[in-house]
Amino acid sequence: MTDVDLRTSILRHLTYSLGSDADHATQHDWRIALSLAVRDRLIENWHAASRATRAVGAKRVYYLSMEFLIGRLLEDAIVNLRLEDEAQQALTGLGLDPVAVIQDEPDAALGNGGLGRLAACFMESLSTLGVPAFGYGIRYEHGLFRQSFEEGRQIETAEDWLTQYHAWEFERRDVRFKMCFGGEVVEEGGKPVWHGQEAVMAQAYDTPVIGWRGRWANTLRLWSAQPLHGFDLDRFNRGEYAAAAEPEALARTISRVLYPDDTTEQGKELRLKQEYFFTAASLRDILRRFEAEGGALTDLPKRAAIQLNDTHPAIAGPELVRLLHDEREMPLDQAIATARGCLSYTNHTLMPEALERWSEDLMTSLLPRHMQLIERIDAAHAAEQPSRSVSLTGDGEVRMGELAFVMAHKVNGVSALHTDLMKKTVFAELHRLHPDRIVNETNGVTPRRWLLSANPRLSGLITRTIGEGWVDDLEQLERLEPSLTDPAFLDAYAAAKRANKADLADWLAAEHGVQVDPDAMFDVQIKRIHEYKRQHLNILEAIALWRDIKANPQGNWVPRVKIFAGKAAPGYFFAKEIIRLINDVAAVINSDPETNRYLKVIFLPNYNVSLAERLIPASDLSEQISTAGKEASGTGNMKFALNGAPTIGTLDGANVEIRDRVGARNFFLFGMTADEVEARRAVPEHAAQAIAADPRLSGALMEISRGTFSRRDRHRYRGVVANLSGADYFLVCSDFTAYWDAQRRADAAFADADAWRRMAACNTARSGWFSSDRTIRGYMADIWDVVAVRSGLDEAMQPPG
Numbered sequence: 001m002t003d004v005d006l007r008t009s010i011l012r013h014l015t016y017s018l019g020s021d022a023d024h025a026t027q028h029d030w031r032i033a034l035s036l037a038v039r040d041r042l043i044e045n046w047h048a049a050s051r052a053t054r055a056v057g058a059k060r061v062y063y064l065s066m067e068f069l070i071g072r073l074l075e076d077a078i079v080n081l082r083l084e085d086e087a088q089q090a091l092t093g094l095g096l097d098p099v100a101v102i103q104d105e106p107d108a109a110l111g112n113g114g115l116g117r118l119a120a121c122f123m124e125s126l127s128t129l130g131v132p133a134f135g136y137g138i139r140y141e142h143g144l145f146r147q148s149f150e151e152g153r154q155i156e157t158a159e160d161w162l163t164q165y166h167a168w169e170f171e172r173r174d175v176r177f178k179m180c181f182g183g184e185v186v187e188e189g190g191k192p193v194w195h196g197q198e199a200v201m202a203q204a205y206d207t208p209v210i211g212w213r214g215r216w217a218n219t220l221r222l223w224s225a226q227p228l229h230g231f232d233l234d235r236f237n238r239g240e241y242a243a244a245a246e247p248e249a250l251a252r253t254i255s256r257v258l259y260p261d262d263t264t265e266q267g268k269e270l271r272l273k274q275e276y277f278f279t280a281a282s283l284r285d286i287l288r289r290f291e292a293e294g295g296a297l298t299d300l301p302k303r304a305a306i307q308l309n310d311t312h313p314a315i316a317g318p319e320l321v322r323l324l325h326d327e328r329e330m331p332l333d334q335a336i337a338t339a340r341g342c343l344s345y346t347n348h349t350l351m352p353e354a355l356e357r358w359s360e361d362l363m364t365s366l367l368p369r370h371m372q373l374i375e376r377i378d379a380a381h382a383a384e385q386p387s388r389s390v391s392l393t394g395d396g397e398v399r400m401g402e403l404a405f406v407m408a409h410k411v412n413g414v415s416a417l418h419t420d421l422m423k424k425t426v427f428a429e430l431h432r433l434h435p436d437r438i439v440n441e442t443n444g445v446t447p448r449r450w451l452l453s454a455n456p457r458l459s460g461l462i463t464r465t466i467g468e469g470w471v472d473d474l475e476q477l478e479r480l481e482p483s484l485t486d487p488a489f490l491d492a493y494a495a496a497k498r499a500n501k502a503d504l505a506d507w508l509a510a511e512h513g514v515q516v517d518p519d520a521m522f523d524v525q526i527k528r529i530h531e532y533k534r535q536h537l538n539i540l541e542a543i544a545l546w547r548d549i550k551a552n553p554q555g556n557w558v559p560r561v562k563i564f565a566g567k568a569a570p571g572y573f574f575a576k577e578i579i580r581l582i583n584d585v586a587a588v589i590n591s592d593p594e595t596n597r598y599l600k601v602i603f604l605p606n607y608n609v610s611l612a613e614r615l616i617p618a619s620d621l622s623e624q625i626s627t628a629g630k631e632a633s634g635t636g637n638m639k640f641a642l643n644g645a646p647t648i649g650t651l652d653g654a655n656v657e658i659r660d661r662v663g664a665r666n667f668f669l670f671g672m673t674a675d676e677v678e679a680r681r682a683v684p685e686h687a688a689q690a691i692a693a694d695p696r697l698s699g700a701l702m703e704i705s706r707g708t709f710s711r712r713d714r715h716r717y718r719g720v721v722a723n724l725s726g727a728d729y730f731l732v733c734s735d736f737t738a739y740w741d742a743q744r745r746a747d748a749a750f751a752d753a754d755a756w757r758r759m760a761a762c763n764t765a766r767s768g769w770f771s772s773d774r775t776i777r778g779y780m781a782d783i784w785d786v787v788a789v790r791s792g793l794d795e796a797m798q799p800p801g
């Protein structure tokens with residue numbers, strides 16, 4: 001299929017795979033035909049990569065993650081296979097609009113935010129580096145909910161990406177495992193044997209993940225839950241039609257939705273089932289592959305590096321011990337040591353509520369053998385510690401963070417600050433017991449998607465200036481340094497940004513009916529809505545600025561467009577209030593003729609990967625304003641810096657490392673440090689003090705309180721104001737004045753167009769370290785002990801010349 005040109009291949013797929021013809025084909029048909037034609041070009045390399053891995057008996061990486069926020073796949077494949085020109089020509093030759101065809105693909109929203117997007121970037125980097133790897137997760141029928149607004153309020157509806165034909169996956173009918181839940185453990189022949197009560201089938205679906213230049217492809221293997229037996233014909237024949245389909249519906253629930261609401265008991269049980277389901281199926285698959293290739297089980301750590309992305313797959317510890325000890329008769333101590341040799345764990349948060357704990361009762365009823373093994377692992381670990389100060393259970397709960405830590409040979413944080421805080425706070429005691437276990441691997445992002453593909457104007461300029469080597473060696477961006485004083489380069493740099501902004505302005509007008517001035521500063525905060533991320537600090541500043549402009553409309557104001565996007569967890573009331581407040585404020589400010597030349601506020605609905613790809617290249621200022629010590633790393637911050645949007649931010653997560661690299665002059669720093677935050681919280685009435693000291697802050701809060709933004713319901717934001725002027729746990733008020741000052745520094749810098757474009761270009765030139773290729777190399781050396789494999793196709797795939 002790869003011996004023909006792309007156009008012929010598209011037409012063949014349209015005819016023979018879709019049974020459609022060019023006269024009647026819809027946009028969807030063309031997109032699928034193109035996807036299949038592009039897919040054909042990567043299959044051989046995908047197979048060659050697995051052959052090469054088997055041939056040398058290479059160690060593989062297994063990345064277990066509840067989330068893979070992969071977004072659209074077609075453009076990624078086209079870019080990585082270097083098919084942009086051919087695809088463009090083929091589509092225009094067929095009378096199609098290439099952009100529209102590519103944008104017809106729904107986003108695969110199999111994740112919530114940073115953690116899932118990181119997993120997607122890692123998969124791409126693993127393929128780019130030629131490291132044999134599988135990503136393992138769940139094939140959710142409905143990804144993250146679709147967000148819309150009704151009178152400013154977030155409305156959630158089911159996302160349905162799989163209702164369309166998914167051209168990138170292959171169902172593997174031969175890769176199915178029976179997964180059990182519940183039941184009991186009984187002694188049989190002196191051995192504990194688990195007899196599960198409920199069972200479902202885990203069915204594998206594979207998606208190839210292609211690396212840069214198509215030299216290597218790994219597999220993302222997602223599990224779908226299916227019933228053991230089809231539907232119940234007996235009941236159907238008795239006329240019980242709904243009941244006949246019941247087993248199927250129950251089984252499918254497991255892979256139905258990403259993160260079901262776990263505020264109910266049933267929700268909690270479903271979540272734990274999901275975690276066990278995909279983790280256990282993946283381990284079964286890993287062992288099957290290992291056994292098929294041959295080798296002593298104790299050598300498993302030499303062949304399999306299993307990374308637990310957060311605590312979600314932490315049940316892998318006891319499950320692997322069970323598979324080795326109960327099912328393969330390895331002595332318990334050896335089984336624990338072997339499992340630990342394979343497993344490593346990434347922590348992504350220090351927030352206690354995000355570190356999972358499962359009730360012992362639930363664990364016992366759903367996974368009775370695992371509960372016993374957790375107790376055995378706990379006892380074995382306790383025997384190693386003289387003080388017996390750490391326990392995996394307590395207060396009737398199993399502590400998944402501690403379990404993951406104890407069962408891992410390495411535990412990593414995701415930025416230098418976060419790793420340091422991990423050692424001092426959540427895992428202080430475990431760190432004392434195992435001082436070599438915690439390592440840092442600062443996050444990164446793939447430059448193929450987040451610069452080359454998302455920002456063709458800027459990436460074209462970079463390639464013209466320093467060649468193409470930066471695409472898989474991002475630190476080569478340093479070579480732009482001499483150009484930072486070259487007016488011609490800076491002109492071209494500013495022109496690329498201006499054109500991206502003009503495109504965004506056109507899109508905002510066409511899709512959202514908002515007019516914005518492309519010469520205004522595009523000030524962007526896009527991420528999950530959470531109190532610690534402090535979108536409310538940003539909107540308070542907008543209100544204060546609006547008041548200042550109104551008080552002095554003739555002033556020399558720097559025009560700004562504040563853009564927000566992000567989803568709030570459906571059960572997180574306060575976060576939803578923040579969304580509504582921003583929308584309400586936007587409605588008032590945007591319709592104020594006195595100020596709207598200078599200030600606009602926009603909240604874009606349904607934030608996803610594709611929207612990020614549209615916004616980031618067109619941004620001027622990157623809002624990274626979390627309460628210090630709360631954001632583990634951030635990865636959006638890296639994408640903005642790379643695309644030339646300086647950060648306004650706190651010393652939190654990877655902001656610290658970004659500032660170190662881009663230089664303090666190219667970063668608008670404000671706010672308390674993590675240590676100061678702790679001290680400030682201890683000050684009685686800290687919020688009241690801050691409000692009394694800053695009339696802008698008290699003025700902004702007063703506008704909210706008196707219903708300026710909620711005229712028909714003046715008390716709507718009473719709770720928000722009470723929270724901010726009361727406990728204010730995230731110290732919005734205490735950081736407000738410093739934030740205001742930093743914003744005015746940003747205004748002054750933006751008003752000097754020459755200085756600003758140099759600052760933006762400096763951000764690009766000095767962000768090369770934030771490539772996920774660098775992060776993966778760190779995991780390879782510090783955690784996984786794996787090396788890259790070459791497929792023999794490398795030369796064949798090199799571009800001519």
Ligand code: RUG
Pocket residue numbers: 113114115116118310348349354414443631632633634635653
């Ligand atoms: O909040 C963190 C981000 O700071 C981080 O950049 C990202 C990837 O490491 O993970 C996010 N995260 C944390 N997502 N879920 C959690 C809680 O488990």
